[in-house]
Amino acid sequence: MSKTEPPVIAIARTADADPALPLPEYASSGAAGADLRADLAGGSVDLAPGARALIPTGLTLAIPAGWEVQVRPRSGLALKHGVTVLNSPGTIDSDYRGPLGVILINLGEAPFRIAHGERIAQMIVAAAPQARLRLVDTLDQTARGTGGFGSTGTG
Numbered sequence: 504m505s506k507t508e509p510p511v512i513a514i515a516r517t518a519d520a521d522p523a524l525p526l527p528e529y530a531s532s533g534a535a536g537a538d539l540r541a542d543l544a545g546g547s548v549d550l551a552p553g554a555r556a557l558i559p560t561g562l563t564l565a566i567p568a569g570w571e572v573q574v575r576p577r578s579g580l581a582l583k584h585g586v587t588v589l590n591s592p593g594t595i596d597s598d599y600r601g602p603l604g605v606i607l608i609n610l611g612e613a614p615f616r617i618a619h620g621e622r623i624a625q626m627i628v629a630a631a632p633q634a635r636l637r638l639v640d641t642l643d644q645t646a647r648g649t650g651g652f653g654s655t656g657t658g
């Protein structure tokens with residue numbers, strides 16, 4: 504099977520970033536995601552139950568055209584604390600050069616403190632081709648037709 508060369512994602516720190524924070528990296532040879540850390544200028548953010556916040560990572564990315572970065576939750580935070588990425592998966596566009604932020608929400612029962620440098624989410628690089636979008640009068644026929652939303656049953 505031929506393996507396509509993975510894209511290069513350029514990472515730059517924002518002007519106010521903490522240069523001591525580790526950059527995202529793959530923790531194992533098979534890891535799909537690289538962890539993103541909260542860059543809170545040495546401080547912390549308290550998320551009350553039900554509250555959400557945009558958490559800065561101190562990073563900006565340059566993603567090649569045809570690719571995207573998805574911001575996904577960390578399962579440990581979700582299971583242990585009910586803290587997850589509200590807009591999961593967050594979409595980082597290839598032409599975006601602004602700061603990468605993570606929108607976290609606390610769906611747990613207890614307040615959750617996000618510490619500076621804590622790993623709060625993970626970034627996944629995925630192919631995202633821009634399709635050619637065309638308006639037509641009728642669509643081609645398929646066996647499924649218009650069936651959806653549970654049309655095949657629940658069992």
Ligand SMILES: O=c1ccn([C@H]2C[C@H](O)[C@@H](COP(=O)(O)OP(=O)(O)OP(=O)(O)O)O2)c(=O)[nH]1
Pocket residue numbers: 574590593594595596597599602603604605606
């Ligand atoms: O979790 C996220 C989601 C988005 N972004 C940045 C990168 C992305 O390219 C840009 C716009 O995101 P999106 O298209 O999801 O937001 P929008 O609400 O549609 O805003 P816009 O009108 O700016 O596209 O915001 C983040 O930093 N974190």
